Amino acid sequence: GRDDSKLGGPLRLRLDPYFTALSPYNTYWRGESKSVYTGRGWIQPVGDSAQVIAGAERTGGVTGEAAEDAAIPAAAQVDTGRKLIRQTVTFEAPLTGRVALLSGGLPVQAERIIAGDGEEPVEIEPRFDAWADALIVDYAAPSERIYSYELTSAVSTASADMLRHEEGPDPAEVRDRFLQLPDALPERVRKLGERLVAGESNRYDAAAAVESYLEHRYTYSLDSRQPPEGADFVDHFLFVDRIGYCDHFSTAMVILLRSGGIPARWVKGFAPGDPAPSAASTSGGTGSRGEAVSLASGTGSSSAEMHRYTVAYADAHSWVEVYFPETGWIAFDPTPGFGESIALSVSTLADYRLGEADTVAAFPWLAKAVEVAKHLQPRLTELAYEKLTRMTPRLRPFDWTVLALTAGFALLFARELRLRGYLLLLAFGRLRPGSTFPGRRELLASADRVWRELALLHGPKPASMTAREYIQGAFSEDQAQSECAEQFVRTWEKIYYGGLRPDRQESVKFLEQCRKLASRRG
Structure with a gap:
């Protein structure tokens, strides 16, 4: 859902497909991040979308075919240790209203959006929200419904060893925004976060320690419930229920890291989904889907390098991004069963279809x-x-x-x-x-x-x-x-x-x- 201000209700799986993607790698699908924790969930203040934060101008330090374009507009924070890739997303049913464009990494720019009423195409320019690192269409009217789009994403290639050796102070605007905690946060949550972080010598290992703590000490379950009125969502998960799904694990990790002085933010989107027939084998389609396939030919990747993935509503997911002074935002996932997949860099990501080998x-x-x-x-x-x-x-x-x-x-x-x-x-x-x-x-x-x-x-x-x-x-x-x-x-x-x-x-x-x-x- 779009409202994340109250988390924790029970979930029921919806297994039908939400979108199909063409991508050179099997990635998580990032929608947007939110920065303000209220004690019950997450909000993003209205109109709060500065265009540049922490020196996040899109300059050098990135590789990949999409990097050949000299002028990359201000979008996701792209510093060193990232590779630019192009991806295409085609929705099973066109979207209207507010739409955050999903991307396999931090979004850099939208190359093309296919929208309209099915007869007349409409040009749409998404807004970049620098705090959320998201390309957002604030409102797509019924006559502007979105069928498909192609964009450039920046995927991290930084290794664990590189991140362990990063040094330097965090920018003031990052500290002010991404260390926020509610005044009423229970003291035992703060102390737990401080204790988990204090035992590590660098930021990467501290984040990994919190990730591991949650993954191995708490139980995954869709049969959850919202905490009682007046109770803190994270406190109730950590010390009372001790069961939950991705929203519980990811929110708890952000708050524990912030309690230990590490800037972090909450991210919502979709898990990778399932491999489908390759883009090369699916041509000659009609309508919006046929157009989406043709878009892949303009990405700079040959058809042999592109793979098709089907993502269902049930793949909806949330995780964590931790700020590193040199590399920027790096994803972590404390939900049991997900952590290893998201930690893979673009150099090791591959189509995971179970082949003969x-x-x-x-x-x-x-x-x-x-x-x-x-x-x-x-x-x-x-x-x-x-x-x-x-x-x-x-x-x-x-x-x-x-x-x-x-x-x-x-x-x-x-x-x-x-x-x-x-x-x-x-x-x-x-x-x-x-x-x-x-x-x-x-x-x-x-x-x-x-x-x-x-x-x-x-x-x-x-x-x-x-x-x-x-x-x-x-x-x-x-x-x-x-x-x-x-x-x-x-x-x-x-x-x-x-x-x-x-x-x-x-x-x-x-x-x-x-x-x-x-x-x-x-």
Whole structure:
């Protein structure tokens, strides 16, 4: 939502796509930051958008094809350790009203916005808010609805070692704005922030310490609640409920850092989303989406370098940016399951689709089993043919039975490896107690099989229906599996939305649930 002044209510996932993006890297999608914490949430004072802060003129120190343009207007703070990339965003449904243009890093400039009533294109110039580091269309009327846009983003390439050695005072305007705390902030929150920061010798390690503290001591859950009237949001999360989702974790990290004297701000946007067919393979579209694809050709990146990503409403997310005197704002994410992804620099970001090489590396035994099955099936067929051609009247019924069962087993095994490979991890994993269980991507792939099977049995999930509502309807007359389905969807929500990394026992349980639910037709 657009109102962040009261945080903490329970969330329900909406899984339909929000936008599709073309990008050379799989990045977080930054909307805007907010700087004033009220004790209940975040606000950005109206009309408070100075055009230059902390010497943030867009000068040298950046690399990338987009940097070839000599004149870069004042936008995101671009100093050293950043690379300029171009990205295209196309919304599933055009937007009106206030729109913050999403970008894979700090936004530098909007190259082109496709807007209008579907017949007449309209030119729109977004406003740059320097305090929020955001390109914002304050109001898009129905006749100016926004379909798509292309922009230049500045993505950090600074390594942890570089950030550990940064020195220098923070600009006065940064200290004044991004160390703000409400007068009524409970003292125990201040003291916790001071203690966490005091144990580190540099800003990067201090931020990482707070990030780790939150990630490992608090529980991710969508079933949250707003604190009672008069209670501080961060205090209630840290010392009372101790559960929450991204808004809780990110807000708490900003306040703890500020309590320790480190400038930080709260950021809202979207997690990376899921890879889709590459931009190179999707051409010839019509309407706004066809135009969005054609925009990619003007980014300076070849089609082979561009990738397509689908981002859903459920990928909405919030995180933290910490100020470093030389590099500027650097992203951190204390929400369990998200921290490692956001810490990757542009030099290591890549399309994370699970390809054949990834499968071999992650599951060598499964790759070997597939290879054996491929060779076994034709050989068994050949042996069966030889046996049949040499049949004599003395061939016993037992021989026929063995041949039929062996060939049938090989065919069935090959089919299951192809269709249900990830579900078979459960059976084979139990034979190797010390083996490493699959990660988030592989568990979600197992869950995808469940969703496909349910769609075949009950029809696709309507866009207006949540995953839980769909599951409840699908199993309303099957009480025997209703509890298993309920546990499945709860764990799936945590893995999909919260980035949960289950331990071995949780993985076994989740894969068992996937196996039961995906095999209902059999």
